[in-house]
Amino acid sequence: MRKLVKHVRWSILAVILLFLSYVSPLFVTTALGDTAVETKLFDGEIGQATIAYSVGTDQTINWQITINKNQQDEANQVAFSLSSEGQIVSPSDVTSHGVSFVQNDNRLIEETACGAFDTTTVTFKTSQISALAIQTTVETSGKATSSVVTDLGSVTVNVTDPEDITVGTTSTVLQESSALATSGSQTETSASIEMHSADSSTSEVTSDHASETTQATIENQVPTGGSSTSDLTNSGDALLGVAQFFHIFANQATLNAHTNGNLAVGNLTGHVNFGTSIHDGALHQEINYIQQVTQIANSSFVSATSNRSNKVIFGSGVTLGLEDQNHQAAVYVNGQRMDHLRTSEVYQDAKTPYIDFDSVFQTLATTSETLQGLEQTSGVNADFSDNNRRTIVLGQSAIDQLSDSLPVVLTLTDENGQPLAGGTFELENQDTQQEVEDETTSQQGTVSATDLPSGHYAYVETQAPEGYQLNTTPQTFVEDSSNTADKIVVNLSKADLEKDTPITIKGLSKQGTAVIINVDTEGASEINIKSQIKLEYSDGTTRNSQETEDFSDATLLWNFTNRAEGQTINVNSPFQGTLLAVGDTVNVQQNLDGSIIADTVNINSETHRWDLQADAALTPQISLHVVNIKVASQETTSLSGSKTWIDEDNKYQTRPESITVDLLQNGTKIDAQVIRADNNGDWHYTFDNLVKYDSQGAAYTYTVTEEPVAGYTATVNGTTIVNTYDTPSEPSEPSEPSEPSEPSEPSEPSEPSEPSEPSEPSEPSEPSEPSEPSEPSEPSEPSEPSTPSETSESTTTTESIQSTTDRSDQSKKLPKTNETVSYQLPALGTAFLAIAGIVLIRRKK
Structure with missing residues (x-):
């Protein structure tokens, strides 16, 4: 056995090396495939x-x-x-x-x-x-x-x-x-x-280059943002309109410190993150609108949750990308990846901006001037006699100066918001189940009631205007003298805010009366607010600066009036309440809770969103709204017309046996009709039972077109379709053919060469006896060449072209790696095998 092993050991080694040479590339491929x-x-x-x-x-x-x-x-x-x-x-x-x-x-x-x-x-x-x-x-x-x-x-x-x-x-x-x-x-x-x-x-790939390499500008894939008034349906009833729903509302904003709230800005330079961080469950959607971006931090915005969604609208000039270089969903803004936004939350302006800042600021300037003209509410006690304990006491005496009951105004409109006259409403006292009055809506679509005693009431529509559906849903409201106060007005000077001592406002109402504080800036170029603002509510609670989603107690508005052009307001002490400073620059140097509405806002200290709760009515009232839907009319109409031909009475026999007329409703095809000539040779069409009005009561417009007829041009004059034959043009006279040229004289053929003598056969090799070679035959005389034809020239030149195709070696590839098989190890194994065989044979001898 030992001798056998000794004899074959070299052969075994060679076989092992040969095997490893084939399988080793596969092991390398498997290792690379596990790379993480x-x-x-x-x-x-x-x-x-x-x-x-x-x-x-x-x-x-x-x-x-x-x-x-x-x-x-x-x-x-x-x-x-x-x-x-x-x-x-x-x-x-x-x-x-x-x-x-x-x-x-x-x-x-x-x-x-x-x-x-x-x-x-x-x-x-x-x-x-x-x-x-x-x-x-x-x-x-x-x-x-x-x-x-x-x-x-x-x-x-x-x-x-x-x-x-x-x-x-x-x-x-x-x-x-x-x-x-x-x-x-x-x-x-x-x-x-x-x-x-x-x-x-x-x-x-750097951040500056990312917009070119990591994502494409995909304006056609980003949906349009629509309009702010569509999303913020209550903005029409808000004192400050759409601006009231944003933490910062400005043409320019620079963020240098954490900004805990949403933005509506014309141009953003954001060095830090922003967004409403706290999640109380009170805020169900956060909207941000950024028209232009100079800089934005990747940590901007706050991720959506199951209780709160995001909608972020960018201006048309912002470059947006919705995927990264791995084609995975991601949001890029001017090449900067946003960590907290989903692609489904991103929108972009089309032709119309989401917010028209110029228009909104014009309205805000008018609102500011109107508030400025209000008299201070009687009963307000502003006591600044003790410089260290300055207070503004609102109290019940101020509320008592407001009306004992609120007027009630109900407005009836159609689905498009147009007022409807002729609707009848019954006002009922739900406590006594007694009818108070019946009233029919005016040309402005309103009914109203005043001086109602405290109690629970309801308006119910008993008759709708003609052509509209009755809406019997009761419109309930409560008259309660304890909550009739709508707005309390306080007037201050700029000097009151520039003193370095706090002001405590007492008697604020939660979920109730709004307080307007008009600050006369006296045309100064710069206002430095040094007074810390402290708040105490009528229930005895106080409020400190904090992050929140609950804005129900945000009833304080600071209206800066008599502003100079280019005025600057510096907030140098902790401040609470919405700040309205149209056209001004506001520099926030200390914590601020509330909205900031100005031309330019610079955030240098932490701010918190706290949206003002104040309606647009400067005269307090209870407002109700009822919508009537127009009854769809089933009135029908018809459309008839004729077909005429301009083709010399079908001179060329090109007129078809039938044509197809398409019916269009407001430009959209809804029907078609195939027509033929009648017994008199006339062509007519008629579409019957066409609905005359849409669901909004607007009349439909019906028109016709004709499907193309070969060889004719169609025009429509009202309801008459005219087909004009396209007469073909006469063919042009063909040109005279040119004289053929004389053929050239053919050249004489060359003499054939004499055949060479055959060589002597070689001597046959042993052992077989060669046969006698046969006598070579005489070559035949060459035939005379044929005479070439008169009209063509013949050439007897014969070329021998030999093409050579190089055949490249096809190297074999491994099945997984596609790598070329190495023949060095197999060759080495074969050499070992041959040596082992020779040694074995020699030992046997």
């Missing part, structure tokens, strides 16, 4: 972190975060928050190797704050998702009495479909930009994407 996709989370003074993923076979995605921390003066604690398309993501199977990380809902948090460590990995699983957003924060503590949380930014990893994953990695280059904030420690992070392919060189 990696993204950088942060890279800075604190350290570095990356995240990688691979798609599992159990409908899950496997994630791994790798963190290295640099040495720090103070201990810090890193945390990662996970979400996908605005929804939180709770990971499963969380494990950590190195420093311990723990899970808290959708957060992965370093268990104990510490300094540097070399490498820690955190692995976890998620369900199959299209993208994972990772928000990274670090909390620093130790030397300071309180901790400081630094936001390292948010990075979104788009997950490639499992069937489309290719070998390669994705990394994210982070560029930090400092931002002024209350804590002084927050940073905004913008990201540009850098792709590394396994078979291509690395190329970086």
Whole structure:
């Protein structure tokens, strides 16, 4: 046995080498196929972190975060928050190797704050998702009495479909930009994407270049935003119109500090994020309108939730993209990726802007002047005698000066808002079940009642105007002297706000009376507000600066009057209430709660959205609205007409046996009719039972056209269709043919050459006896060449063309890698096999 093994060992080795030479490329391909996709989370003074993923076979995605921390003066604690398309993501199977990380809902948090460590990995699983957003924060503590949380930014990893994953990695280059904030420690992070392919060189795409390479301008794919009045249906009843529904309403806005609210701005320079951060459940939709963008932070806006949706409208001049370089859904604004917006939330102006700022500001200027003309409400007590305890007391005495009951006005309109006269309404006291009065709507479509005692009432329509459906829904309202106050007016001077002592406003009503404070600026070029504004409500509660979605207690408006052109207002102390300063520049240097309505707004300190609750009526009243729908008319009509021919009485026999007439309703084809000549040779058509009016009562317009007839041009004169024959033009006279040229004389054929003598046959080789060679035959005489024809020239030249086709070797490719098979190892194995065979044979001998 040993001898046998000894004899064949070289052969076995050769066979093994030959086998490995064939299968080794397959092992290399399998290893490359397992490469994961990696993204950088942060890279800075604190350290570095990356995240990688691979798609599992159990409908899950496997994630791994790798963190290295640099040495720090103070201990810090890193945390990662996970979400996908605005929804939180709770990971499963969380494990950590190195420093311990723990899970808290959708957060992965370093268990104990510490300094540097070399490498820690955190692995976890998620369900199959299209993208994972990772928000990274670090909390620093130790030397300071309180901790400081630094936001390292948010990075979104788009997950490639499992069937489309290719070998390669994705990394994210982070560029930090400092931002002024209350804590002084927050940073905004913008990201540009850098792709590394396994078979291509690395190329970086910066934020400035992203608009050209990472997404296309897709104006045709972004839906139009419509109009603000369509979305903000209550804006017509609001004192400040559409401006009342935005935290900042301005032609120009620059954000240098956290702006907790929505925007309607002509041009935005946003160095920091904005949006209503708090989620109380009271706000169901947040609308932002940005007509032009000079700069915008990637963390702008607040992600939608199940309770709140987003609508963001950009001006037509803003470049928008709705996908990244991996063709995954993403929102880009002038090349800057937005972390908190979905593609379905983005809209863009078409021809008409979402908000016409010039028009709105003109209306606001008129409103400001009207408010300025109001007298201060009797009973208001502005006591500034103690400079350190200045108060404005509204109180019941001020409310008592308002009317004891509110007038009631009901307006009847059609679906388009046009007033309807002739509708009859019954007013009923629901407490006593007694009819108060019957009244018919005027030409303005209104009925009204005044001086009603306290109680519960209802208007009910008993007869609709002719042609309209009756609306029997009761329109209820309450007359209550305790809530009849609508607006209280207080007048102050600019000097009252420029004193460096607080003003406390007492007796404010929650969900009730609006307070208008007119501030006479006396035409000054600059106003410096140094007075802190404090609020106390009639129920004894106070209000401090805060983030909120609940605006029901926002009843305070500051109206700055007698403004100079180019006036500047500096808010240098904490301020509460909506600020109306049409045409002014407002610089916010201290926290402000309320809306800011001005030409230019510069935010240098934190602000909070707190929308004013005040209706448009300057004379308090209860307003009701009823709509009647027009009854659709079933009246019908008909359309008849004739067909005439202009073709010399069918001289060319081209007239068809029939034609097709199309019927159009308001320009749209709704019917067709095939007509023929009658017994008298006349052509007629008739369309009957045509609906005369649409559902709005507007008459339809009916017209006809003819489907094309070959050889004729059709015109329609009213209801008559005229077909004119297109007479063909006479053909032109053909030109005389040219004389043929004389043929040239053919050349004489050359003499054929004599055939060569055949060579002697070679001597046959042994062993067979060669046969005697036969006598060569005499060559035959060549035949005389034929005489060429008179009309053509013949040439007896014969060319021999030999084409050579080079055949390239077709190298064999491996089945998975498509790589060329290497023949070096097989050749080496074969050589070993041959040597082993020779050695074996020689040993046997």
